Amino acid sequence: MHETDMTKALIMTVKDWYDSQPQPYKIDKVHLIVGEFTCVEPASLEFAFEVQTRNTFLEGATLAIKEIPLVAYCHHCQEEYKPEIGLQYSCPKCNSPMDDIRSGRELKIDRLEYSCV
Template structure:
């Protein structure tokens, strides 16, 4: 389950971002873009994120995942197409193997929603 390693890297990236922020903030939501071709299961990623952040500075933070479809480009046909996931990723018209992926490999933080942290005396 590579979601565990991805979540650890995500937590470290968010922690670095938060520590570099000029003022203390409370993170409320983390928006991710996850491509269909990354083989990351959004439900598994959400579960792993919730489990690994319990009791940390990210406890209760919502993980919002936007999936992007797998889109390839066929240079022979000069057109984009959505390959069928599975053993055959070739162009549906000329059957050339998929060699130019236009989207679907993304795995990145899109944005972080946060609010100023209020310190109580």
């Protein structure tokens, strides 16, 4: 379950921001952008986040996950297409291998919702 390691990295990143603030805040929600090709399971990520934030500065905060679809570009056909994860990564028209991913690899914090303590 790589969601556990991703959650640890997420918490450390938010903690760095939190510690740099002149006053403490209560973080209510962490907005993430997660690409489909990262193979991150949102439900597993939410579960790992809930478990790992217990008794921490993030306790009670929730995740809002925006999923970004996998989109590739076929240079032979000069068209974008949406590969089927785990089934068909090559171009559906000419079967050229997927070599130009336009979206779907994102994994980043978009923003935080917080309030003064």
